[in-house]
Amino acid sequence: MRIASYNVNGIRAAQRRGFEQWLATRNPDVVALQEVRAQHADIPDGVYGDYHVAYEEGGIKGRNGVAVLTRHAPSAVRTWSGDVRLNGELVPTEPMTLARGMREFAHEGRYVEVDLADAPLTVASLYLPKGGLPVHLQRPGRMREAPDGGVKYERKMRFLDSFARQLSRSRRTASANGREFLLMGDLNIGHTRYDLTNWRTSKNSEGFLPEEREWIGAQMSPRTLVDVVRTLHPETDGPYSWWSWMGQAFDKNVGWRIDYHLATPKLARTASAAWVDREPSRDVRISDHAPVVVDYDF
Template sequence: MRIASVNLNGIRAARRRGLEGWMERRDCDVITAQEVRCTVADLPEDAFGGYHAVYEPGSIPGRNGVAVLTRRPPVAVRTWGAEVLRRAPGEGHTSLVPADDPGPLARGISRYAPEGRYLEVDLDAAQGPVTVASLYLPKGGLPAELQVAARMREAPDGGARYQRKMHFLDAFARHLARARTAARRRGREFLLTGDLNIAHSRQDVAAWRRNQRSEGFLPEERQWLDDQLSPRTLVDVVRRLHPEADGPYSWWSWLGQAYARDAGWRIDYQLATPALARAAVSAEVDREHDGVRLSDHAPVVVDYAL
């Protein structure tokens, strides 16, 4: 089973750059997407190709939005209470429908429920006993004591974006433990995919020395991710298959020569329960399709021998 995760940075822009051709060439069984950034009404009818699509657009026009595309209809869909678009291949309807009951939300998560940041589906039996989740984690910012206006592209905010991200991380850790446990009770493996906006180790940032005081590579962010991973809970699938590699990076700035020099960050992940992680046989990052970048992120593609 081939599963890809990609931050699209806008599905309409990604389609202009060749998303449809990439989807056809890669022939994935499951694709998870983040930053779809499109209202349901503005989605092209063929936006999701020949897949069954579940899309949680969120309530902020032009921002966020997560989706899961599957070959067969999922047997369950869960959000943090938001409605979703469910579209079969060839259908063009644009009405939102309730997702399945997620049960009580973890403490702190309801604050982010309308933002289009999280969606999970249970694959049907023909695809495998797996729950697949798509996450777009907030980018965050710097704590107040590290903010120097002359060195920042955005205006100093007194650490507000940093505090918001840390609150999200605290709440999401509780949710993640619940989701993984709930999947096990259903007899399923669990796979968290998406843009986590955190680089875990020095191998995951090309210029790690210079970025030790940058958002996304702060010690407390890296520690949070470290706390989610263990041989008994969740395994970083790409790192398991590429233990000694720098990268493979999945995000590069549009500015300067970052992409040409491969001066990137690895912030897009597939984190799997141990048995599923052991089934992973290959992992690649598709830097470009037909010589064109689909987004400032690149798809992370993993083959699982299920």
């Protein structure tokens, strides 16, 4: 079973740059998408081919949006908001009991999970907030964005606190129903020094702050969730999945690994290969992210 996670950074732009060709050529069985960034009516016809699409577009026009593409219609779909489109049609979803603090983020189009119809597996797609810097690290003139008093940082910390409880609940629910669990997506956090090129100078950068790294490490253990790509590529720089559009970051492979497959241990043990579909050159990039693909003998 070939499963991919892909932050497309806008499905309309991705289509123009070759997303359909990638999907047809790589031919994954399941695809988790993030930052679709389109209301359903604005999604190009045929961009997903023959896949069944569970899509949580969220309530912020032009922002976020997550989806799971499957070969067979899923047996169940769940979102935090209760709103989801299956193959373009609004459908009722199973109610999700939200963890404390999760309601603040429920309508932002950040999470959707499906139960596969052809395998005992629950697959989730997540777009985690990028965040920002805590107020004591904000220096005017040294930031790309204007200082915000730590607002984005504090919001991300609230999300992480709430989502840890929500993630545990989803994983345990899948187990209780006889299913393995796989969380994929753009987590906007590099875990270790092997997950970004300039790790020495990024210790005070959003996405690599000590508290963010501690949080993502706490979600993993041999008994809960396993970082599949890192398990197959131990103590190796990368494979990176995001590069800035600016300068020569892509050409020089100055990147971050912030897109993950986090799988329950039994599923993780079946992973036979993992790679990033990095384009050969900057001028043919589809997104600022590249797909993270794993083959599972499941």
